[in-house]
Amino acid sequence: MVTIYERKLGFEGKPGLSRRELLKRGGASALLVISGSAVISPEHAWGLETSALKPETMATLIQMARDIYPHDQVPDKYYAIAVKAHDEQAGKDPAHKDLIEKGIADLDVKSGKDGYTGLGWEEQRVAVLKQIEGTPFFQAVRGGLVVGLYNQKEVWPIFGYEGESYSKGGYIARGFDDIEWL
Amino acid sequence: MAAPFDLKNDGVVVIIGSGAGGGTLGNELAQKGVDVVILEAGARHEYEDFINDEWDSFAQLAWTDKRTTSGDWRVAKDFPNLPAWIVKSVGGSTTHWAGASLRLQEHEFKTLSTYGKLEGATLLDWPITLAEMEPYYAKAEAKMGVTGTNDWPRLPGNNNFKVLKAGADKLGYKECHTGNMAINSVDRDDRNSCQQTGFCFQGCKWRAKWSTLYAEIPKGEATGHLEVRPNAMAIKINHDASGKVTGVVYADKDGKLQEQKARIVAVAGNSIESPRLLLNSASSKFPDGLANSSGQVGKNYMRHTTGSVYAIFDKPVHMYRGTTMAGIIRDEARHDPSRGFVGGYEFETLSLGLPFMAAFLDPGGWGRSFTTALDHYDHMAGLWIVGEDMPRAENRITLHADMKDEHGMPIADVHFDDHANDTAMRNHAYKQGSALYAAVGATRTFPTPPYPSTHNLGTNRMSEKAADGVVNKHGQSHDIKNLFVSDGSQFTTGGAENPTLTIVSLAIRQAEYIAGQMSAKSI
Ligand SMILES: Cc1cc2nc3c(=O)[nH]c(=O)nc-3n(C[C@H](O)[C@H](O)[C@H](O)COP(=O)(O)OP(=O)(O)OC[C@H]3O[C@@H](n4cnc5c(N)ncnc54)[C@H](O)[C@@H]3O)c2cc1C
Ligand code: SF4
Numbered sequence: 001m002v003t004i005y006e007r008k009l010g011f012e013g014k015p016g017l018s019r020r021e022l023l024k025r026g027g028a029s030a031l032l033v034i035s036g037s038a039v040i041s042p043e044h045a046w047g048l049e050t051s052a053l054k055p056e057t058m059a060t061l062i063q064m065a066r067d068i069y070p071h072d073q074v075p076d077k078y079y080a081i082a083v084k085a086h087d088e089q090a091g092k093d094p095a096h097k098d099l100i101e102k103g104i105a106d107l108d109v110k111s112g113k114d115g116y117t118g119l120g121w122e123e124q125r126v127a128v129l130k131q132i133e134g135t136p137f138f139q140a141v142r143g144g145l146v147v148g149l150y151n152q153k154e155v156w157p158i159f160g161y162e163g164e165s166y167s168k169g170g171y172i173a174r175g176f177d178d179i180e181w182l
Numbered sequence: 183m184a185a186p187f188d189l190k191n192d193g194v195v196v197i198i199g200s201g202a203g204g205g206t207l208g209n210e211l212a213q214k215g216v217d218v219v220i221l222e223a224g225a226r227h228e229y230e231d232f233i234n235d236e237w238d239s240f241a242q243l244a245w246t247d248k249r250t251t252s253g254d255w256r257v258a259k260d261f262p263n264l265p266a267w268i269v270k271s272v273g274g275s276t277t278h279w280a281g282a283s284l285r286l287q288e289h290e291f292k293t294l295s296t297y298g299k300l301e302g303a304t305l306l307d308w309p310i311t312l313a314e315m316e317p318y319y320a321k322a323e324a325k326m327g328v329t330g331t332n333d334w335p336r337l338p339g340n341n342n343f344k345v346l347k348a349g350a351d352k353l354g355y356k357e358c359h360t361g362n363m364a365i366n367s368v369d370r371d372d373r374n375s376c377q378q379t380g381f382c383f384q385g386c387k388w389r390a391k392w393s394t395l396y397a398e399i400p401k402g403e404a405t406g407h408l409e410v411r412p413n414a415m416a417i418k419i420n421h422d423a424s425g426k427v428t429g430v431v432y433a434d435k436d437g438k439l440q441e442q443k444a445r446i447v448a449v450a451g452n453s454i455e456s457p458r459l460l461l462n463s464a465s466s467k468f469p470d471g472l473a474n475s476s477g478q479v480g481k482n483y484m485r486h487t488t489g490s491v492y493a494i495f496d497k498p499v500h501m502y503r504g505t506t507m508a509g510i511i512r513d514e515a516r517h518d519p520s521r522g523f524v525g526g527y528e529f530e531t532l533s534l535g536l537p538f539m540a541a542f543l544d545p546g547g548w549g550r551s552f553t554t555a556l557d558h559y560d561h562m563a564g565l566w567i568v569g570e571d572m573p574r575a576e577n578r579i580t581l582h583a584d585m586k587d588e589h590g591m592p593i594a595d596v597h598f599d600d601h602a603n604d605t606a607m608r609n610h611a612y613k614q615g616s617a618l619y620a621a622v623g624a625t626r627t628f629p630t631p632p633y634p635s636t637h638n639l640g641t642n643r644m645s646e647k648a649a650d651g652v653v654n655k656h657g658q659s660h661d662i663k664n665l666f667v668s669d670g671s672q673f674t675t676g677g678a679e680n681p682t683l684t685i686v687s688l689a690i691r692q693a694e695y696i697a698g699q700m701s702a703k704s705i
Contacts (some may be wrong), residue, residue, distance in 0.1 A: 068548045068549070069548060069552070069553050070549070070550055070553050071553050071556070071557060073557070126549060142546075142548055146540055146541050147237060147537070147541070149540075150536055150537050150539075150540035150541075150556075151237055151537045156536055159536050159556060159557070159559040159560065160498070160500070160559055160560025160561075161502065161535060161536040161559055161560065162500075162502070162503075163234070163235070163535075164234040164235060165234060165379050165380055165381065165503075166234045166379055166381065166387045166388075167234075169377060170376075170377030170378045170379035170380070170388070171340075171377075171378040171379065171380060171503040171504050172376075172377045172378040174503070175341075175500065175503060176338075176340045176341065176378040176380070176503040176504030177338060177339060177340050177341060177344065177504065178341065178500075179341040179344050179345070179498075179499060179500075181495075181497040182344055182345065182348045182622065
């Protein structure tokens with residue numbers, strides 16, 4: 001099971017985490033920390049526990065998700081939620097685990113000695129993604145994101161989409177025709 | 183009270199499908215005292231159960247049984263197993279539909295005579311004219327509460343409409359308004375008026391929008407002459423030695439096969455399932471499928487020439503607020519070959535929520551070009567192009583050679599290639615649509631490819647001569663006189679207009695004919 005948890009305490013305060021953290025610096029992205037079986041965002045106080053995929057794989061997957069659908073105003077947490085289904089599916093289906101682990105390993109090889117997240121600029125990473133665009137691995141990740149990312153109710157307000165409206169009586173008294181600049 | 187009819191009752195009319203065609207026919211017949219059983223593959227979800235959420239609603243209502251696709255249309259690449267966005271639920275696609283209700287134009291009933299022969303197209307005149315249809319259009323508009331008819335006011339324009347209207351004015355378009363919508367603009371028919379909720383595609387929780395689910399079926403049930411049997415998937419239509427149909431085999435809610443006997447069978451499963459069922463009912467007497475002596479069953483599949491144009495502005499629009507499709511420009515709907523194509527198209531307002539926009543704006547697209555479009559979602563306006571597409575013999579529904587559904591019925595393959603006329607029309611519309619938004623100050627426009635088909639037409643076409651089509655002007659099959667087709671698959675050609683008003687009008691007309699033939703004992 002993958003759990004995304006809000007970290008109430010600071011990173012040091014989370015019990016059970018060893019100190020052999022491996023720091024991963026995604027080029028343009030925020031700092032993600034690997035600890036045991038978790039990917040942690042110390043700055044933004046959330047963590048993601050993996051069970052089937054390696055946490056390093058998950059961290060790279062999160063960066064890859066952002067590079068496929070980059071929205072600078074959307075925090076990493078939502079990308080993490082969007083890709084966590086791959087860990088769940090990998091737990092049930094060894095073929096899927098293989099697809100993701102090998103796909104990420106391949107991505108790292110193609111990216112040079114510091115791997116995919118070692119590439120500092122989005123353009124550099126996108127150039128690598130372009131090489132694998134047609135692969136089942138890329139399509140599985142991209143396809144999953146279309147619903148996994150954009151169907152999170154929490155991200156809708158970031159885009160100005162208001163979602164459900166029936167319980168509020170529709171928009172008849174809430175601005176269905178409030179445009180003023182025409 | 184809903185009347186449960188015995189499986190062995192061979193006096194009933196069995197209708198397959200409870201959507202625009204089947205649901206209307208069922209109620210109309212019941213009102214005339216004819217006993218009717220509607221077999222509906224989907225479950226019954228009442229309006230309270232509808233969900234203001236695009237994917238959840240899709241999961242609740244849409245037809246997601248597997249289909250395959252082929253041909254050069256982009257849907258085959260982007261959505262290989264979802265050629266059509268239609269419904270499997272009581273009420274059929276009238277739960278999802280947007281309510282745009284337009285009459286076909288006079289020349290659209292006579293395309294072969296008007297456009298002339300076109301290479302690669304199987305144009306044909308309808309065996310009925312607009313004049314013959316007019317009284318039925320009037321009845322349908324009255325029944326459905328179509329705005330702009332019968333003194334019902336049009337709906338107020340939402341933000342998306344206002345942008346469209348401003349652009350239409352700039353381009354000099356003359357006929358632009360909030361449409362003829364089967365959506366209550368005032369309380370009527372014991373149903374609410376539109377509350378501008380903006381989830382028309384997800385089922386109207388206010389019942390402001392006409393649907394057979396709550397505007398036809400309960401009235402039919404109240405007569406005691408109509409039974410709607412949900413979770414009943416028709417698989418085969420049986421016939422006797424004389425060739426008359428005698429009953430319908432269906433899988434019930436537990437997957438068990440049952441046979442409902444029938445005096446008359448009317449097929450209304452929408453234009454993919456209706457031919458699938460006729461083809462799957464092949465027998466030694468009818469080796470090519472029922473009603474298929476012409477070989478036309480499944481052919482001439484049409485889906486309208488569609489596409490969308492979305493545009494981003496430097497100021498907010500909030501297009502998703504309010505009635506999804508209440509906005510139209512009709513100036514391009516005329517037949518004017520000087521534009522480089524025959525037939526015409528309509529512009530209608532359209533909006534998708536963020537989740538569907540992500541899925542449909544540029545399927546398969548990724549990277550900043552794609553995401554910067556969504557970043558300005560609340561600054562977007564959108565329109566839909568709906569135009570007449572050319573019927574083609576090769577565009578067709580066939581039974582898959584080896585893939586079968588859970589009941590062992592071969593699944594449908596949907597083949598579609600654009601005709602050059604379709605492509606020319608779409609490109610013209612993209613250009614006009616982009617110019618329209620540019621005229622109001624759009625900073626970026628998106629010619630968006632067609633979605634999985636919402637308008638599915640033509641696969642059991644109506645024809646004067648038995649050799650040219652599947653059914654006559656009453657939707658009665660040329661080959662078997664107690665077998666009818668009652669949905670959009672009867673369309674000889676597609677017209678530029680959204681099809682449902684015509685489907686409903688044909689069903690009202692067909693009910694009169696069937697009841698007349700029954701009392702004359704000729705069927
Ligand atoms: C999102 C959306 C928006 C739309 N907007 C508009 C609009 O604004 N204006 C317009 O005119 N049209 C619109 N349409 C199209 C409109 O919904 C259809 O044209 C119309 O509903 C078709 O009617 P029908 O009777 O052919 O089929 P449907 O209404 O689709 O009904 C067919 C029914 O048959 C059932 N069925 C199929 N096969 C079987 C079987 N073997 N056994 C038992 N039951 C079966 C199905 O489950 C379904 O319930 C829209 C459609 C969609 C999806
Ligand atoms: S906008 Fe009007 S018609 Fe559409 S769902 Fe809301 S109330 Fe119903």
